[in-house]
Amino acid sequence: MALYVKAAEILEKAERKQGALKTLVYDSKFGNIKQLFALVCETQKFSSVLKELIESTNLLKQTKLSMHQAKVLVYDLLMGQGLKCGGSWKVRMMKHRSRLQAALARMKVKHKVSRNEDLLPVGVQRSAGDRLPRYVRVNTLQNTVDDVVDYFKRDGLLYQGQASRLEDFTLREKEFVRDMHLPELLIFSPKTDFHDHFLYKAGHIILQDKASCLPAFLLNPPPGSHVIDACAAPGNKTSHLAAIMKNKGKLFAFDLDPKRLATMSTLLLRAGVTCQQLANQDFLKVEPDNAQYKDVEYILLDPSCSGSGMVCLRDNASADQEKDQARLASLASFQLRCLNHGLRFPRLKRLVYSTCSIHSQENEEVITACLQENPSFRLVPVLAEWPERGLDPLTQCLRASTTKTRTHGFFVALLEKRNESRNMQQGQAVQISVPEATAQGPNACKEETGTLESEEEPVSTADQDQVCCTHTDSAPGKRKRKRKKKKKKKMMSKEATAE
Numbered sequence: 177m178a179l180y181v182k183a184a185e186i187l188e189k190a191e192r193k194q195g196a197l198k199t200l201v202y203d204s205k206f207g208n209i210k211q212l213f214a215l216v217c218e219t220q221k222f223s224s225v226l227k228e229l230i231e232s233t234n235l236l237k238q239t240k241l242s243m244h245q246a247k248v249l250v251y252d253l254l255m256g257q258g259l260k261c262g263g264s265w266k267v268r269m270m271k272h273r274s275r276l277q278a279a280l281a282r283m284k285v286k287h288k289v290s291r292n293e294d295l296l297p298v299g300v301q302r303s304a305g306d307r308l309p310r311y312v313r314v315n316t317l318q319n320t321v322d323d324v325v326d327y328f329k330r331d332g333l334l335y336q337g338q339a340s341r342l343e344d345f346t347l348r349e350k351e352f353v354r355d356m357h358l359p360e361l362l363i364f365s366p367k368t369d370f371h372d373h374f375l376y377k378a379g380h381i382i383l384q385d386k387a388s389c390l391p392a393f394l395l396n397p398p399p400g401s402h403v404i405d406a407c408a409a410p411g412n413k414t415s416h417l418a419a420i421m422k423n424k425g426k427l428f429a430f431d432l433d434p435k436r437l438a439t440m441s442t443l444l445l446r447a448g449v450t451c452q453q454l455a456n457q458d459f460l461k462v463e464p465d466n467a468q469y470k471d472v473e474y475i476l477l478d479p480s481c482s483g484s485g486m487v488c489l490r491d492n493a494s495a496d497q498e499k500d501q502a503r504l505a506s507l508a509s510f511q512l513r514c515l516n517h518g519l520r521f522p523r524l525k526r527l528v529y530s531t532c533s534i535h536s537q538e539n540e541e542v543i544t545a546c547l548q549e550n551p552s553f554r555l556v557p558v559l560a561e562w563p564e565r566g567l568d569p570l571t572q573c574l575r576a577s578t579t580k581t582r583t584h585g586f587f588v589a590l591l592e593k594r595n596e597s598r599n600m601q602q603g604q605a606v607q608i609s610v611p612e613a614t615a616q617g618p619n620a621c622k623e624e625t626g627t628l629e630s631e632e633e634p635v636s637t638a639d640q641d642q643v644c645c646t647h648t649d650s651a652p653g654k655r656k657r658k659r660k661k662k663k664k665k666k667m668m669s670k671e672a673t674a675e
């Protein structure tokens with residue numbers, strides 16, 4: 177029964193967006209993590225089908241179970257390997273087994289399908305998550321990539337060299353490759369599971385989706401620097417930052433949730449991280465002017481989000497669209513507050529922002545609003561060869577997805593403080609172009625500023641966008657436009673004379 181109690185608890189927490197399924201499972205400290213994870217993921221995947229079955233048989237009223245408890249039990253009873261519990265729950269469920277089986281059969285007839293899988297909403301069928309490669313980040317604080325590759329080879333796995341294109345990620349069982357973007361990342365076939373592997377238990381490898389490795393990789397703080405990980409638990413990105421910093425410097429990591437922070441502390445210990453300073457603290461209340469943070473130049477901000485990019489959670493969209501929109505708006509407002517707060521640290525050079533959400537409200541819209549409020553920061557164009565970009569015009573940002581990058585859905589933006597000389601040049605150029613651009617939309621703005629700026633240094637589209645919205649009526653801009661008009665008039669009259 178413990179398995180079902182835990183699974184139901186986790187599904188409820190995931191629905192309340194208290195964490196990603198995987199994290200919640202690992203935080204649960206349940207004895208058989210693998211069994212729990214499989215049950216939770218499959219139940220989640222069939223969530224809408226199970227709900228329909230439970231409602232059509234009036235199961236909750238008759239068994240006094242909660243919806244989540246009923247879902248995990250019905251899943252195992254009808255679609256899994258049979259109930260793995262005894263006691264009162266088994267008795268209650270067995271009483272309703274034939275009615276549930278009949279309801280499932282009726283459902284299949286109605287949809288004209290024969291397999292359970294075919295009842296799933298389009299897009300969830302044979303979950304994309306099941307087909308995603310397994311990513312393994314080598315923890316360079318404990319080992320080298322070459323030694324880990326050798327270890328796996330001795331274990332009987334087949335090394336195929338470095339991948340050069342996405343198709344190389346299609347691997348047969350036992351095959352593995354090295355990633356073409358992230359040098360410490362190894363890629364295995366979807367069925368591989370290293371949770372019980374010695375290298376994982378010893379902290380030499382971290383099981384981390386490729387997209388989730390991007391933020392620390394792009395922030396790239398040098399050894400010796402002072403860095404903040406603002407919303408850090410359970411700490412995968414923190415340990416990645418520490419590895420990049422070679423454990424040299426200071427890594428301040430904050431999280432609001434004491435339980436997640438405790439798990440993080442254990443994981444960091446296992447990963448050999450020593451440069452961290454953990455605090456169970458609201459990042460929004462961390463004082464940027466505090467002397468402790470006077471040398472902070474890098475911030476990684478990976479705040480709570482809807483988790484809509486996590487393949488496991490995809491079929492979790494509620495029927496109440498209004499409620500979903502309100503939740504997204506509230507998350508976006510929190511994310512923007514965190515971003516604005518991060519940019520207040522006096523010596524900040526770079527901040528990387530990421531979410532595992534596919535919603536533009538939590539991604540491009542948050543970044544756009546932030547740049548409007550913080551004109552001294554700009555977006556840095558990153559990884560030119562990355563196949564999926566932020567939505568137009570924020571193409572400097574990266575997106576990730578099951579189809580284009582073979583990862584969970586993800587978003588990353590890198591912000592950088594403009595330096596004073598750049599500021600001047602960009603400020604001048606930008607002001608000329610703004611009014612026309614505002615009238616014609618962001619693309620017009622892009623073209624106009626692009627021409628002007630190309631003489632100096634390429635300007636990011638976000639810079640242009642931000643300027644469109646913030647400096648529409650600047651006086652110098654008006655003066656320059658007048659001068660331009662005058663010049664044009666003069667030229668026209670010259671041409672007229674020549675004719």
Ligand SMILES: C[S@@+](CC[C@H](N)C(=O)[O-])C[C@H]1O[C@@H](n2cnc3c(N)ncnc32)[C@H](O)[C@@H]1O
Nearest residue numbers: 407408410411412413431432433458459478480
């Ligand atoms: C997406 S998770 C972070 C995952 C983490 N960066 C990693 O890679 O392992 C978001 C985290 O933000 C924490 N959080 C939410 N609000 C916060 C706040 N105001 N200050 C600090 N942490 C917060 C949550 O407890 C949660 O652990």
